[in-house]
Amino acid sequence: MDNQVSLDDRTSFAGAASAPEEQAAVKPATWRDFVHLAKPGILFSNLITAVGGFWIASKWDIDGMLMLWTMLGTVLVMASGCVLNNYLDRDMDIKMSRTKKRATATGAVKPGTVLVYGITLGVAGLAMLQFLAASSLAALLGLLGLFVYVWVYTAWLKRTSVWSTVIGGISGAVPPVIGYCAVTNEIDAGAWILFAIMFLWQPPHFWALGIRRREEYRAAGYPLLPVVHGVFPTKISMVRYVVLLVPASLLLYMYDYVGEIYLFAAAIMGLIWTFMSVAGFRAKDEDLWAKRMFMYSINYLTLLFLIMVIDTNGL
Template structure:
């Protein structure tokens, strides 16, 4: 009987495989690991915060450009490092398995250094082009996203959605701080709007992707505590979103136009959250909640900006 020999892997093969993987990488992969969709929505919120603070009198294009550039780079850096750290769980989920790192198109260490470089450049742009407070605030958001959310809570606790929401609430504050160089009540009002908005948004996504999260061992609220508790917390946060949004009117940053729009938007959100307790089609309801969360955020930011244009325009006409 003749034994069949098993081909031995040569020492050069891993190197060749690595070179082959690297050769598949394109500039699009370097863009993808920065999560441009998330970045765009955050920059929109940053601009809304900037315009709300600057209005017409203090609007400065150079400051705005450095604010958006620095914010974009820090967010991109954090997202790239998130891609690096999640390389063990991303292959387990349908929506993430084709990302450049798990798919082998980019080396993990390349993405780590890339993310670090982007973060440093973004921090410097804010520190020297805007002010030190904005740079410090961006680093706080980065730290929460990378060290507290990505490396800790995402893998260990259902609080990952709530505490992780801190980093997503920083961009509009950054816009405000870029103009005022202070963390006043208006800055915190902007923070609260984004902070209360995020749990209902991500709970809806977690329900839709529950199997993915369970397969990857990520303790999202629907996976650990079930649908009933998720609906309960969704309702709580949508209710808290209303007084949080009204705070901008109380401080004087928003007019009656803003107040009415924010109450209508918040009321619809609460009504949809309540609907969840009386529906049998959980997937349809979750899709409605997720879709409306995007409408809510985009619209309330647009309302903030339109409110500035209206009030400033009226002030100019009445002079």
């Protein structure tokens, strides 16, 4: 699976941005550009998982100030990763229709400004976790997630290997663990279960998008699994992760973190996703199937963690 794709023929971002006709089309940056650089949709969905981790560790004995600083610190660290991701991907984003209007791709915000913005967010978030949430472990986890997302995933594997989605999943699995460890200050069974849920959820979620946008990723030079190996092998891989996700999500009940409401909800939602994944092998419209898989994955994650919070076992 470690096929390499040459990126020598990609368009230079600097060259593209210097063209007079493109410079004339660039609009001045607004505060909305800076908000969008942080990818608020991703921040919101990941914040829900961080809250879920914090909540089950607290067992309804919620320290309001600790929760506030932990969530703010986590959001800032995640925002830093998203902004730095935009900074590093700006030369590739101009080649994809879904990303070519980003402020970094259009040149509305200067690369140097984006870099400083991203680093500042990261430093602020890590400092908040370290000093205001008073958790060195949470800060260390935030730093680990940031490093994997920015350097290992974005700067290296995303451009060179089909393993990027899997390895990059490590960073995406960190937010609920940060929330959990801010309370417990240790990595125990609960932390590992939360990590497993998020780690297993991400590949089928992202590959669904990859199948829909595979020609864009191909044109941009990204060696995504459906681009390098095709749609059928990608479907097989998606089924593997979804099937493993179902029992992993039930471990929270087995370890007495949540109640039966969560147990039944997680089992039913997981089985539905499994059946949807398997149905992909006979789908006549693969793009429509992939779109449904992508949308279901978002709703699945949101509902799973909301129910997790509602049905957390108390002290």
